[in-house]
Amino acid sequence: MTLLASAPLHPDAIREVLIVGGGTAGWMTAAAMTRLPAGIRVRLIESEEIGSVGVGEATIPPLVTFNAMLGIDEASFIKATQGTFKLGIEFVDWGRQGDRYMHPFGEVGMDMEGVKFHQHWLRQAQGGDPTPIEDYCLSAVAARLGRFTPASSDPRTVLASLRHAYHFDAALYAGFLRRFSEARGVERVEGKVVGVSLRDSDGFIESVRLADGRRLDADLFIDCSGFRGLLIEEALAAGYEDWSHWLPCDRALAVPSANTGPLTPFTRATADRAGWRWRIPLQQRTGNGHVYASAFTTDEDARASLLAGLEGEPLAEPRPLRFTTGRRRRQWVRNCVSLGLSSGFLEPLESTSIHLIQSGISRLMALFPTRRFDPVLIDQFNRLSQTQFEQVRDFIILHYKATQRDDTDFWRHVAAMDAPESLERRIALFRAGGRFMRDGDELFSEASWVAVFTGQHILPQDHDPLADGVPYAAMARKLAGLRGIIRKTAEAMPTHETFIARCCQPPA
Template sequence: MVDTTGRTIVIVGGGTAGWMAAAALRRFSPPTTRIRLLESDRIGAVGVGEATIPQIRLFNAGLGIDEDEFVRETQGSFKLGIEFIDWSGRGSRYIHAFGTIGRGLGLVPFHHYWLRHAQAGGASRYWDYSPTALAASRNAFARDLGRPELPSGVAWAFHFDAGLYAAYLRRYAEARGVERTEGEVAHVSLHGETGHIEAVTLQGGERLAGDFFVDCTGFRGLLIEDALQAGYDDWRRLLPCDRALAVPSAAAGPLTPYTRATAREAGWQWRIPLQHRTGNGLVYSSAHLSDDRAAEILLANLDGAPLAEPKPLRFVTGRRRRAWVGNCVALGLAAGFLEPLESTSIHLIQSGIARLLELFPTDPVSPADVDEYNAQTEREWTAIRDFLVLHYHANARPEPFWAERRALAIPDTLRHRMELFRQTGRVTAREHDLFKEPAWIQVLLGQGVVPQGHHPLADALPADQLDQLLSLARAHAAQVAARMPAHQAFIAAHCAAPRKAAA
């Protein structure tokens, strides 16, 4: 057995990625492993990830974090899905709701029975069978509504202030022995024979040596790219939005338990409700929209008064060709960037950490572990990329940007998924897919990809039993949603953040 104790792991960069890594590595690595984190107060965090997907609950639970405390400390709210507005033309609207939708029967997934019903003239919507979608439409939220014999089908994630989450995790990590060093990197020292990182030298001259390094330095990739030259796969042909403006606004109206993504003339606008403010932003293509016009669109479509000037961000969608090189793994923006359309930014940090823990580095590092980590990372990122491209490709908007998206030659993997669904209603699950069948079905249907058929085994169910199956599923969804209090009331009762005193 290779000894993995008594080593030093150096995390370069703080923010959400750095402190998530520090907290998890401290929680799960051997107690003799020294965890050090280098960050500078002078370098601001990008902070694009304030909306999440349900998997973050597993990360927090693994750290032993109380959910109500976490929501309160981050001024957060609960999230049941993402509402998409105007993607299939002005006035269109659908939600990608979390959780299960209906219940399958035998070998046949539920949506095939619904398709049989719809293709015979039935008027019910697929979302009528989703307790989460129905709750979101009522601005309602609750948890623990299910019984063991009849689960509720509800799943949830969070909206939160990413800066407050990083600060929360910093307190968690430092209380358990993670050592933080203030400073900026001036030089990265590589071993003359192995090419591995030996140490980083700070601008003040201090040297931080380590056995393994985690690069959380943002878009630049100070270790993984500048020092180790991992390479970058540029995906702008498929995902051409390369800029964003972000601005907070005053909270207005009911506290909605979902993210909103509204299509605009050359991109889309996000709305993320927190307890004390609303996060907003516009993701757009600089080839189709000027910065001034982008700011005009964003500021004209806020629910409340802006609380700051819009903050500009520039990025290149894509991923490092190798997220693990030598004795260094990149996380967060250092590993790549997929725009926040489906709230995957923080999840990709989480999955990168989970993968690192699964393949926890030996000493010396195993090339087989490195290859496996990179192969799994590539599969995950590519599958998410295809899911994002689907939103852009299957649109019905008139503007040049959107016409170009429809005409684009999409990856064969995505084209096959779309044609399979269009012809047969089938959605194939793949091992490393983050988004499973209910997610693909909702986005495909929501954006106008309508199946021509359904699973032939669904026809084996007699018509009266089909009606009963659908009626029971619809009644269950409605009953679960009806039992939920208002989202705002639930937060007030369980996890309200303290109000700041007036200046």
């Protein structure tokens, strides 16, 4: 850091970065930018009057790496955000009513004899073994038992197969990152942006104008202004690709409730009549919400369904939110990069939005421009962003497309709709013999796809013939042994509450 701080900047270096928006996206970006060389000034504008979306409480494991990269201590972070740990997502009523399966983080079984684990599992299942695949995943078994411990760094123990993420209070997380960023030199500007000036010569953003008349200029603008896309859309007209024909949910209601039972170390997503409900356990309260399709239900029915599904007393009135699922056609235009809700929106079924912010930040850092703004960098950023949004989109659509429910118009509609061709191909390949076609750097692993496919009754007609190399009975003994080790290990882990009380509870 000292070396970087004292090094002279490139003659064309960006010297001023202006982040517009102080929600999760704005403050995550600001925190990451504290790692830029000194000499680059980073400012963030936010408006208390407008506020932030205030939801976004469940995450996936890469956030652990983001925090670690910033040097954030996990226990302090959990304390500051009322956080809990998350080992996966439980899906209830998705394939059929009464179903319950886990999409766990972490490894599932182990590849044997050069054959993927799920192929061994498949062959045993096709031979009549009813054991669900999640019984071979320590994260899933521990989650169901309400246990938690972080992964071991010793690869010889099954504890090394664990992965975790967090649940946290979104407002507290933004506040935590704000303190972190301000302490490291980010300047916060309170104010409401009311105008954007473009340079006549090339249409780049020159400055933004605040309601009190101040003008703030910069070389690089980061649009974290939320759904509106104040810079990327309203000023630069990047365009929006609407995906609501595949993902018809367009509204949500969010409400906190009192905690009742033990803190589950997983998020729950329960399918409802025209959408689904989330349940996110925090130390002090539970976050709940209902994501639904306004074409298939009314706001009143959605509200009633949300309140009826709460386990504890509601602590506030349900708060409505509206959205259009899709992505900004170009997430980087000229000297403006959009991150967070301004760059697109995918419903929170797999808790991916905060991750999309994180990966957008990583891409920006990897392709950090000079003031020349080489179009090749911009093009690469946009191409990678598009691929990632589409991959996540397909994974989310799978949950709907793979339903066997036909109890409401909504479920009949999503089961019958055409899925994107990329997803149809993936489903066909898996059905044929449990095979995959994945890019190496895709977010969701094969194990994640297998969890949802099998959890929602998409089962291959055949298995990899190489799995037949081990006699059936011998493999059955091996798998029973593995299940036993996983079960015993999970039972020996502390409960989630005990772990939090020991490590990360705020002082009373």
